[in-house]
Amino acid sequence: MRNDGASPFVETSSVVNDRANHARAIDRAIVYGDWLRRAVAGSGRPHKEWLHFCLYGRTADALVNFSVVDDARADRDPDREFARTTLLFRDQRWRGAVTSFASHDCELRPGEVGLRMGSHSLHYRDGVYALTAGLPDGSAHVDVTLRPTTMPSIVHNVQVGDGPPINWLVVPRLVAEGRVRIDDRVHDVSGTLAYHDHNWGHFGWGRDFAWEWGYGLPDDPANPWTIVFVRLSDRAHTRALMQGVFLWKGHREQRVFRDHDLRVSHRGLRRAREICKIPPVMALIHPQLATDIPSQLGFRGEAEGDAIDGTFECGDVAQVVIPNDDDFGVTVINEVSGRLAVEGRIHGEDMELNGRAIFEFLGA
Template sequence: MAMMTTGRAPVPLVPLDARAVGMSVARTNFMRRPASEPARVGHREWLHFSIGGPDLTLLVNMSVVDDQRPSVPRGCERGRVLVLVRDSGGWGGGADEVGAAELEVHGGRVFVALAESSVDLVAGVFVVKVRLRDRPIAFELELRPRAFPSMASNVAIGPGEEPINWVVVPDLSADGWLEIAGARRQIRGAPAYHDHNWGYFSHRDFAWQWGHALPDDGASPFSAVFARLLNGAQTETYMQSLLLWRDGRQYRVFREDEVEVSAEGLLRKDDFFTVPRTARLLTGGTAADIPKRLRIEAKGRGDAVSACFEAIDAARIAVPNEHDLGTTLIHEVVGVFELRGVVRGEPVALGGHAVFEYLGRGA
């Protein structure tokens, strides 16, 4: 039986704003594959989407990187499609590795085709099509941006490292279908989030805490994104920010010394669902560095907010390092986000489903 997934009832943007949002997304969110710098190697770029709420969470990541393996001719690329799905039955998902012969990227716009999966930006709408080869998971979605993007360029991640760049779109509405093992679900108006990252950076001495939240209450006009970049030991913070949008427009950005972060407890799990599946043998079944609660205090220029993300469940992605034989682990954590405070002399409140991502070095 098909299952309808209904998102919150968002405050509609007026037609002019909808067109302006689409134009802004198209002008900032294009592929940066380094065709103009053929002498450089090590470029990486990915498109990440998070769709749904507490009953169904769908995460998809499509990445393209310079293929630096010694056996591969210089200038080749390779891609990967990663999917995680969480519903009442727990976690599922898989990963497809895609070679240069099955990869197509259009620089200067959003178009990536990786074997049977693709992302295209058509008239300001993301069209995402995925059909995994190693797992019976497929979906086709149209994601309409409902907020202006925010872009960060040349963000430093430590001495001697290349910077990272990104664009985030905090609020989209998703429509389409998702099929798992032959059972199809219709998705209508599901809340969604998107980010796009690129650069020549590595994971050599680098970690991050990254999260996004949308309100469960359709009457709330707010959405939030939290970003924090640290060294690998997580003893030094390179940057941190809490971004708030109201009615689709960026409303307040708390940066650096305006933000204080603290962690409480640990998320305890006997086993973590891991993609690729084979990587579980290398990474083990448990992890001990996911905070149960992450508290964020932000204040400055007369504005002040308090926020807390409480973790409920998590899965992980294992990425082989290119600089050594180790592994980088990305924990995708679902939970509840609560934010309260005052900005521009007016109360701010946001409560709802959130997904946070913790990246760090594996064992």
């Protein structure tokens, strides 16, 4: 039974400074928060849910996204849902695939932290995620355990444009153990820091919303700071619906800069010579290389004596191209690798973070 009355996302002072208790508190928050929702029967609108993992290693990167989405076609079958993994790997270049799985080949149990889609799986046990997934052509594979080291943050009822709200749980810092294989190159990613989030709700691709999102983990794992940036806007990127910078120190969320605390700026435009399109067939529909990704994204947060300055320098781009639900257009999720540099002063203490990072820019 999950609901014993106390929020698992709020620590009591008695657990502070106790590493074992921190681990227990994190574990409890994940068990209580990161479980598979799936659609509620009769909700009327297509439900979407996905669990996203990013592993940004010294020599190889892996993005793994497990999604369970309702049939969104006009004459849809309300009981039909699609289970897919979207995988991106990079050492010398981006590559990836979207793989669909038949329902009889999946284990998707509402209330469980974990799932299986074919040979791709996510399990959570004893405070550790175990994740396995690979490209269907066998050219890349990830097999890692991920130990969360920060308290999850859960944000309910995020308004996205003209639809009902969505929900977001983020575990911004995990420590990986295991390997990523790309072709015949095996990359030991043990000790690498990773990121995880989980989104669910009723919304349609192609509606009047867009997002910019990114996370920052330091090159030096001894650096305790972790950052997540998020901004939701209308599809034209002319009106911000909400924006925030979430900052953790160690396992605890330390500071949030919201909405009017923040100034966000774009400089230049990223002009890519090539873009990996996922799934590859979508390059027939969306072949263009022109994007509205900035070459640099900056943000400055200031509130109540605290301040933070960050700059993300955009690098290589991969695009996940998704058919819109309500028209024949597409929505493009630009996965952009790059470097994030952040400095600031929080609660009277100087902070600094430098590291490779992945930002997402959602476009039309």
